[in-house]
Amino acid sequence: MPNRLATEPSPYLLQHADNPVDWYPWGEEALEKARREDRPILLSIGYSACHWCHVMAHDCFEDAEVAAVMNRLFVNIKVDREERPDLDQIYQAAHQLLAGRGGGWPLTVFLTPDQTPFFAGTYFPKTPRYNLPGFIDLMENVARAWHERRGEVLAQNAALREALAEQQPAAGGDAPLTAAPLAQAVRDLAQAFDPVWGGFSRAPKFPRPGELFFLLRRAQAGDAQARDMALLTLRRMASGGVVDQLGGGFCRYSVDEQWAIPHFEKMLYDNGPLLQLYADAWAMTGEALFRDTAEGIVGWLLREMRAPEGGFYSALDADSEGHEGRFYVWTPDEARALLSAEEWSVAAPVYGFDAPPNFENTHWNPILAKPLAEVAASLGIPATGAAQRLASARARLFAAREKRVRPGCDDKQLTAWNALMIAGLAHAGRVMQRPDWVAEAHAALDFVRAKLWRDGRLLASCKQGEARLNGYLDDYAFLLDALLEALQAGFREQDLAWACELADALLAHFEDAESGGFFFTSHDHEALITRPKPGYDNATPSGNGVAAFALQRLGHLLGEARYLDASQRCLRLFHAHLTQMPVAYPTLLAVLDEALVLPRVILLRGPQPALGEWVDALAPKLGVRDMLFALPNGAALPAALAKPEADRPTAWVCSGTACQPPVTALSGLLA
CATH class of the missing domain: 3.40.30.10 (Glutaredoxin)
Incomplete structure (x- = not known):
């Protein structure tokens, strides 16, 4: 029974x-x-x-x-x-x-x-x-x-x-905020860095997006060492078996130091931040590997994780037919039987099928073992011809794999994990100029608002249209951050209004207004044996870090002191921890970075499609501390953003409370 x-x-x-x-x-x-x-x-x-x-x-x-x-x-x-x-x-x-x-x-x-x-x-x-x-x-x-x-x-x-x-953080002191933790975190990561395979540990290796986000921020500030560590790690991960080379999307972690063999479960929460990272790496370098990896994540997401009623499922199982990885791996003869001689000549060396089986000595888990250009040269064929053979081989292998028994899908939709993916989609869509990805982010936001936002509060989980469970700090913080990303990718009035409602709910239900920071559970949550106030990043970023980051940005955008003060109280609470072990707090390091050097808010007002042309021209120029909002004529805006309408775009550039005169020429703004 x-x-x-x-x-x-x-x-x-x-x-x-x-x-x-x-x-x-x-x-x-x-x-x-x-x-x-x-x-x-x-x-x-x-x-x-x-x-x-x-x-x-x-x-x-x-x-x-x-x-x-x-x-x-x-x-x-x-x-x-x-x-x-x-x-x-x-x-x-x-x-x-x-x-x-x-x-x-x-x-x-x-x-x-x-x-x-x-x-x-x-x-x-x-x-x-x-x-x-x-x-x-x-x-x-x-x-x-x-x-x-x-x-x-x-x-x-x-x-x-x-x-x-x-274990709860003690009330923060009045020590001055300095950039010392930022430099120390780079030194700590350099000490732990694997210079051959990337990453910051021995096996098992986890993607740890927070550390890579931090390093890319430092890279944009001119730190060459941070840039090299981040990009090598992203390249090695994208070339390994921790990413599904045929179907896209990352598994949770690699059991070996070479990123070759994962535990095969695929989690939504990893793939949202990784999508954002690979889009930024592509923008920084123009490398096709980074673009292809980002596109692979989105392809997997929309094919396998999108729920019919909206939003995204939580995870795919590691196992199928009672065996871990069975859906993804190949016997030595299986792959060869599916491919023509021409396809095999390229696919075998590229995917490592010409080496001994790498999974339990009996199967191959595909990796990018050799660069395609090197394989083309060894065969004496043009690179375009090799690419066509590989694409054909990949399509055949993928089609054959689709006929296998699929891993189980955890089909509940979690607010926090959907928010991480929405932020990734919106950010990558903006950076890589993919309006279709931005549209997917907007659609997922609309699902969350329709199903998981009730009477000014968030619910944590939804399955088959039924939402339940009192929302946690991560639900509010991650969604607020996702809304700020979505507003930059494609402004919608309702998203800005919702961001303000979320920020107010975050302060009302989670903030420790006396000591600073945010509890993981709301003030009216079930009483448990302790009430954590987590600040360090785990597989997902810390709710305190994301809350402080998003509130700080929203506060600068709207000139709202309540949001800025709450962010500052949170940063103060954890400042001693940042000083002692900065590498454990990469999200809060971003808060510190933007507290020391204020983010720059760029507002564009004018008619479409001229606004879109300005946004496209500005995109390659934006730095990590820049926020760009294109506000079309006719949009109802709060007072802080209600700039005059005109028949051509006008730009306002502000840092903190200091604003430059309006700019009406794109060339002047680019300069």
């Missing part, structure tokens, strides 16, 4: 609806049962595309013997980390404290009935292996500790709650 998860909308929870485990979703029913029966809670957190979550489900949660022990000893709660990032954030931090190392998914945490964790781990097998205890033995020992050594458990709980509270 299905358990209680069968009525949940989360695709991840539904994956466990037929387990013999007596699962509860997180909620008062389960929490009250634990308190009433004085039973510890077994909390399992994961997500639908997670390979090791599937492994543990098969090893343990589908096993009747394991389930019987779980049901006898614990109240069992399953959580989708994508729906409840508040819970995931708290219990990942607790795992770090309890286990002395970083966590991950699946996250397995044992809680006392008051929700305090007293033992934590990640994946556990049914029987001992991989130097891990068997899950049945572990559960028996944990339950025994709760019943027989309760005094020790409660003492540890008190210490753990105190340690979680101490």
